[in-house]
Amino acid sequence: MTDSNNSATEDRRSYYFYLIPGAVGFLAIVLIPQIVNFALSFTAWKGVGLPRFVGLQNYLKLLTDVQFWGSMQHTLLFIISMTIIPVMIGLVLAALLFDYVRDEFGETASSIFRAGFYLPQILPVTAAGVLWGWILSPVGVANTVLKAIGLGGLAQNWIGDATFALAAVSLVIVWIQVGYCLVVFMAGLSRIDPALYEAAELDGAGWWQRLITITIPLLAPEIFVVVLTTLIAALKVFAPIFVITAGGPDNATLVPSYLTYFHFFTTQRVGYAASIAVVQTVLTVVLAVIFLRFQASQEGKS
Amino acid sequence: MSDATLTTAPAASGTDDTDYNRPRRSPFRWLVLLLVTFMLLLTLFPFLLAIVNAIKSGVDYARNGPLSIPTSLDFSALVYFWNLSDFGRKLANSTIISLAVSLLGVLISLLNAYAIGIGRVKGSRIFLVVLLLGIMVPQESIVYPLYYMAKATGLYDSQLAVIIVFAVLQSAFGTYLLTSVLRSFPKEIIEAAEMDGANRWQVLWQVVVPVLRPSLMVVGTFFFIWTWNEFLIPLVMLVSNNNQTVAVAMGLTRGQNMSDPTFQAAASLLGIAPTLIFFLIFQRTLTRGVVVGAVK
Amino acid sequence: MSETQIELTNINKHYGTFHALKDINLRIEKGTFVALVGPSGCGKSTLLRSLAGLESISGGAIRIAGEVVNQVPPRKRDVAMVFQSYALYPHMKVAENLTYSLRLRGVSKADARKAAEEIATTTGLTGLLDRYPRELSGGQRQRVAMGRAIIRHPKAFLFDEPLSNLDAALRVQMRKEIRALHDRLGATSVYVTHDQIEAMTMADYVVVMRDGIIEQQGRPLELYDTPANKFVAGFIGSPAMNFVTGTIAASGADVVLDLPDAPVVALGRQADPGRKVLVGLRPEHLSLVPLEQASIKVPVLVVESTGSMTYVTTDTTPQLTLVEQSRSDIKAGDNVGVRIEPHHIHLFDGATEKAI
Numbered sequence: 001m002t003d004s005n006n007s008a009t010e011d012r013r014s015y016y017f018y019l020i021p022g023a024v025g026f027l028a029i030v031l032i033p034q035i036v037n038f039a040l041s042f043t044a045w046k047g048v049g050l051p052r053f054v055g056l057q058n059y060l061k062l063l064t065d066v067q068f069w070g071s072m073q074h075t076l077l078f079i080i081s082m083t084i085i086p087v088m089i090g091l092v093l094a095a096l097l098f099d100y101v102r103d104e105f106g107e108t109a110s111s112i113f114r115a116g117f118y119l120p121q122i123l124p125v126t127a128a129g130v131l132w133g134w135i136l137s138p139v140g141v142a143n144t145v146l147k148a149i150g151l152g153g154l155a156q157n158w159i160g161d162a163t164f165a166l167a168a169v170s171l172v173i174v175w176i177q178v179g180y181c182l183v184v185f186m187a188g189l190s191r192i193d194p195a196l197y198e199a200a201e202l203d204g205a206g207w208w209q210r211l212i213t214i215t216i217p218l219l220a221p222e223i224f225v226v227v228l229t230t231l232i233a234a235l236k237v238f239a240p241i242f243v244i245t246a247g248g249p250d251n252a253t254l255v256p257s258y259l260t261y262f263h264f265f266t267t268q269r270v271g272y273a274a275s276i277a278v279v280q281t282v283l284t285v286v287l288a289v290i291f292l293r294f295q296a297s298q299e300g301k302s
Numbered sequence: 303m304s305d306a307t308l309t310t311a312p313a314a315s316g317t318d319d320t321d322y323n324r325p326r327r328s329p330f331r332w333l334v335l336l337l338v339t340f341m342l343l344l345t346l347f348p349f350l351l352a353i354v355n356a357i358k359s360g361v362d363y364a365r366n367g368p369l370s371i372p373t374s375l376d377f378s379a380l381v382y383f384w385n386l387s388d389f390g391r392k393l394a395n396s397t398i399i400s401l402a403v404s405l406l407g408v409l410i411s412l413l414n415a416y417a418i419g420i421g422r423v424k425g426s427r428i429f430l431v432v433l434l435l436g437i438m439v440p441q442e443s444i445v446y447p448l449y450y451m452a453k454a455t456g457l458y459d460s461q462l463a464v465i466i467v468f469a470v471l472q473s474a475f476g477t478y479l480l481t482s483v484l485r486s487f488p489k490e491i492i493e494a495a496e497m498d499g500a501n502r503w504q505v506l507w508q509v510v511v512p513v514l515r516p517s518l519m520v521v522g523t524f525f526f527i528w529t530w531n532e533f534l535i536p537l538v539m540l541v542s543n544n545n546q547t548v549a550v551a552m553g554l555t556r557g558q559n560m561s562d563p564t565f566q567a568a569a570s571l572l573g574i575a576p577t578l579i580f581f582l583i584f585q586r587t588l589t590r591g592v593v594v595g596a597v598k
Numbered sequence: 599m600s601e602t603q604i605e606l607t608n609i610n611k612h613y614g615t616f617h618a619l620k621d622i623n624l625r626i627e628k629g630t631f632v633a634l635v636g637p638s639g640c641g642k643s644t645l646l647r648s649l650a651g652l653e654s655i656s657g658g659a660i661r662i663a664g665e666v667v668n669q670v671p672p673r674k675r676d677v678a679m680v681f682q683s684y685a686l687y688p689h690m691k692v693a694e695n696l697t698y699s700l701r702l703r704g705v706s707k708a709d710a711r712k713a714a715e716e717i718a719t720t721t722g723l724t725g726l727l728d729r730y731p732r733e734l735s736g737g738q739r740q741r742v743a744m745g746r747a748i749i750r751h752p753k754a755f756l757f758d759e760p761l762s763n764l765d766a767a768l769r770v771q772m773r774k775e776i777r778a779l780h781d782r783l784g785a786t787s788v789y790v791t792h793d794q795i796e797a798m799t800m801a802d803y804v805v806v807m808r809d810g811i812i813e814q815q816g817r818p819l820e821l822y823d824t825p826a827n828k829f830v831a832g833f834i835g836s837p838a839m840n841f842v843t844g845t846i847a848a849s850g851a852d853v854v855l856d857l858p859d860a861p862v863v864a865l866g867r868q869a870d871p872g873r874k875v876l877v878g879l880r881p882e883h884l885s886l887v888p889l890e891q892a893s894i895k896v897p898v899l900v901v902e903s904t905g906s907m908t909y910v911t912t913d914t915t916p917q918l919t920l921v922e923q924s925r926s927d928i929k930a931g932d933n934v935g936v937r938i939e940p941h942h943i944h945l946f947d948g949a950t951e952k953a954i
Contacts, residue, residue: 493672494686498673
């Protein structure tokens with residue numbers, strides 16, 4: 001039954017005006033460029049003149065592009081450093097800080113620790129890159145320390161050597177990401193009923209057992225959120241690679257984002273770069289949709 | 303009648319209550335503290351390194367290595383980097399851009415959230431989903447058209463272009479956050495204002511915003527930091543030295559003076575110092591926001 | 599004939615498939631205090647908010663002071679609302695809360711302040727004008743909410759269960775203050791409550807609602823003396839009316855109750871012999887009498903004494919409640935005689951539950 005004759009629904013309509021700035025901005029800055037980029041992926045273009053329609057040619061080229069597949073492979077490897085390791089470290093640290101340190105040493109102590117671990121998250125990634133680039137350089141701190149403690153044999157050209165470059169960048173990424181996981185997990189821990197731990201303790205469960213059987217299962221929502229958001233970030237990672245290794249050496253640390261940038265602005269193969277960006281976008285959207293579905297179901301539960 | 307005490311060992315120092323019925327404080331807790339402190343030091347070690355070596359003279363470094371305390375304070379590396387990169391200007395650029403984005407972004411987020419959270423307009427859910435999807439996808443997929451648009455409108459290499467782009471991008475997340483806050487805004491206060499004679503615009507600015515101020519500050523602070531740290535779009539849009547931000551300057555430092563370690567340390571220190579200081583000052587605001595779930 | 603201040607004609611409201619208000623017709627005279635009362639979900643709040651313009655309606659006309667206001671937004675209807683949660687502006691001082699509506703209209707700061715001080719005197723808020731809502735007690739906040747409504751001199755005051763959040767003692771006091779204010783201002787008030795005692799003690803007219811319709815409207819005592827149906831009879835009055843099924847005797851002048859020993863009670867009027875009826879007996883009208891003089895004899899289950907009053911619950915199906923305004927020495931297990939004056943007996947049709 002439609003609501004007629006009244007003021008309340010008519011009022012509602014005028015709220016739409018407030019969405020105009022946001023909608024216009026979004027259209028101009030996100031939606032239209034997305035569509036244009038998608039269209040560009042079907043063209044060959046050098047950035048000047050007019051794009052030339054080439055159908056699926058770019059995508060077909062992608063299928064045989066060694067650099068592209070290498071970059072996807074590296075993304076998978078970066079998932080380890082961007083998601084798996086930080087989540088694990090984050091869980092253990094969060095449990096340690098929340099359980100032990102907070103109980104035994106007070107809230108302030110645990111807050112200080114948390115802030116300290118979070119510090120790498122607030123830096124410009126490029127600054128962190130410069131910092132670590134300096135530490136990991138062949139004559140840098142890393143090798144100096146190794147020599148000083150007698151492990152000089154392990155000293156490497158961490159960044160300049162294709163075998164180790166990926167690991168080096170991964171280390172930087174872990175350093176940056178642990179803080180995010182930690183903070184989210186600690187926030188999640190605060191909503192777990194302490195009575196559950198007490199019951200488990202009475203039942204005879206030790207610290208590690210409590211972590212595995214209570215903490216982690218109950219933190220499942222937070223873990224899911226963190227895993228998903230770090231996965232998405234792993235797909236998009238750009239700045240650390242740009243700053244530390246510039247995709248090298250010998251494309252050892254190439255990632256799709258860097259490849260896209262390279263083709264957009266260095267080789268000027270705009271259509272081709274657009275197609276890589278489209279692939280990235282599709283993958284990200286799939287993950288993002290999973291994430292948003294999950295968020296919606298969580299809201300439904302609460 | 304006196305009960306025998308249950309503790310066998312004297313209480314550890316620093317306890318408030320008596321130790322009846324508590325298990326003996328295990329020495330394990332010191333081990334844990336040690337472990338956590340060690341990890342914290344590992345995490346903060348790079349910062350310390352940067353500080354220590356940025357104020358070291360080149361000679362001192364060459365003789366004593368990176369791990370030594372400087373024998374004398376030498377700011378020449380810092381000064382050199384500052385001048386070389388025109389760091390003062392970079393700082394100014396970053397500050398102006400981040401501040402502008404912070405304000406504009408909060409404004410857009412507020413207007414959106416007002417319509418969705420309080421106005422409950424139809425189609426809000428889709429709007430929010432589209433907004434979030436739009437900013438979760440890689441920036442690479444919009445960077446070239448934006449680059450082209452900027453060139454076409456003559457806004458290329460201008461701070462304005464970057465400000466507009468990020469105000470829109472950040473506001474997507476800001477809308478999401480503020481909407482959930484406004485959804486739980488007491489409806490009756492708004493109705494009371496309506497009955498008192500306020501129109502929607504007046505209700506927003508005279509009733510909602512004053513009450514919402516803490517949330518707006520949290521969102522604004524986050525916007526400032528996130529914008530400060532942005533790299534790809536400023537890299538592409540701000541091509542001339544005069545307009546670049548700190549993050550971009552840092553990104554382009556690689557490859558310069560690679561063999562000058564104190565220079566590198568100085569560059570690192572200057573790159574991280576602003577956000578570090580900002581964080582330490584605004585820590586209260588930020589952790590409040592982070593705990594609420596506002597993590598990017 | 600005093601003028602009509604508010605007129606609701608054929609008001610209907612649907613929430614999706616739920617029919618919340620069904621053809622409501624109500625006329626409120628200027629200067630009267632009307633209570634809308636009923637159980638939760640009956641639609642009283644919905645009706646009030648529709649009157650204010652905060653809810654939309656699906657059909658019907660709302661007139662305020664003769665003007666149709668269906669299309670008029672709340673802020674232009676010139677009615678004021680006092681909310682259950684007071685809805686004070688937390689960031690404004692009391693004075694600013696009170697004068698917000700004036701400032702919106704462009705009244706000067708000085709005039710606004712003067713008005714605030716007057717209202718503060720009227721509502722007992724002097725000295726609190728520069729405090730913030732969070733610094734006030736529940737009762738004080740309630741007064742600010744009322745002051746905010748009064749300062750506008752609106753055409754009508756709408757109250758949405760304003761006393762629900764207060765403790766019992768404060769509620770009793772505020773009831774008197776609200777009514778006194780209404781009288782002093784000569785206002786027109788519409789007061790929603792679920793508490794029938796509030797409605798009975800405060801209102802000139804009571805409107806009883808259930809499931810979206812008006813069951814009965816009239817003066818409080820009318821509803822008490824001549825309820826239109828079983829629902830109103832059971833809703834008004836505390837303790838609630840007793841209901842016993844029965845059949846009209848062959849004589850037409852008595853009713854046979856479905857109680858042990860099928861007591862026959864005189865009606866004092868004629869009714870259709872053999873008709874199945876529901877007999878309504880108010881606890882305060884049932885009196886304890888010696889067994890020989892009683893037409894109803896019942897065993898006692900529980901006796902509760904408050905010192906001045908005695909509540910007796912009988913061990914019958916259905917249980918009956920009696921209230922005596924005196925002490926009594928009957929005990930549980932006793933058999934007692936009960937008597938009721940014929941004119942206090944309410945009859946309702948066994949099937950339709952309407953008053954006979």
